[in-house]
Amino acid sequence: MAEEEKNGTTMIVFDGDLDKAMASFIIATGAAAMGKQVTMFFxxxxxxxxxxxxxxxxxxxxxxxxxxxxxxxxxPGKLKLSKMNYGGMGPKMMKKMMKNHNVSSLQEMIEMAQDLDVKMVACTMSMDVMGLKEEELIDGLEYAGVASYLSEAEEANINLFV
Structure with a gap:
């Protein structure tokens, strides 16, 4: 596939901090709204x-x-901040500020991503290592390993690691 034909965005979401998850979903939904095919690999x-x-x-x-x-x-409701967590007060303050400025919550962004057909893939190897089962994760996910992500990343023109 020629470089100019590539229209994908892939993202590895490695971190579970609220602020980094928010950034991931802001980028993913923005790219999807621009017509890109977006894959998030968690x-x-x-x-x-x-x-x-x-x-x-x-x-x-x-x-x-x-x-x-x-x-x-x-x-998403239980995630901490990467900086200034302050025993849980940081996320509460951040959520209040987001609401005051009409910024969607992380839960709303996840739903928006699903509505925009962002492909969300859970890493099966990580699930095994951490003891997570499919029924513990939200509906609408795909399950795959790193080879699947790398295949999509090879066809994308934007690849991010958050």
Whole structure:
């Protein structure tokens, strides 16, 4: 495929901090609104952005998987800030400021991304390492490994790591 024909944006979402997740979704929805084909590949801590908030633990999990489950934040509403977290006050202040300035919440941005057909892919290897099961993540995701991401990245003209 010739360079000028490429119209994709791929993004590795590695971090689960609120501010970095927000930046990822702002870029993804902006690119999708411009007509780009967008793929977000969530791996390691980035998977916490996609976690459902109220899911019961599978009884088939190992002790270590259950420990990871308890230690990791559940979904966009529980993410901390990368800077100025202040025991949870930072995210509350940030969300208040966003609301005051009519900025969509992270949950709203996730829904917007889905409406814009942004492909969200959960890394299956990271899910295995962290003991995450498909039923613990939001609906509408695809599940794949790094080879799938690299194939899409090769066909895109913008590739980001957040």
């Amino acid at each position: 791996t390691f801590w980035g998977l916490n952005v996609l976690r459902k908030e109220n899911v019961k633990s599978s009884s088939e999990k190992t002790f270590m998987e259950k420990m990871f489950e308890k230690m990791m934040p559940r979904g």
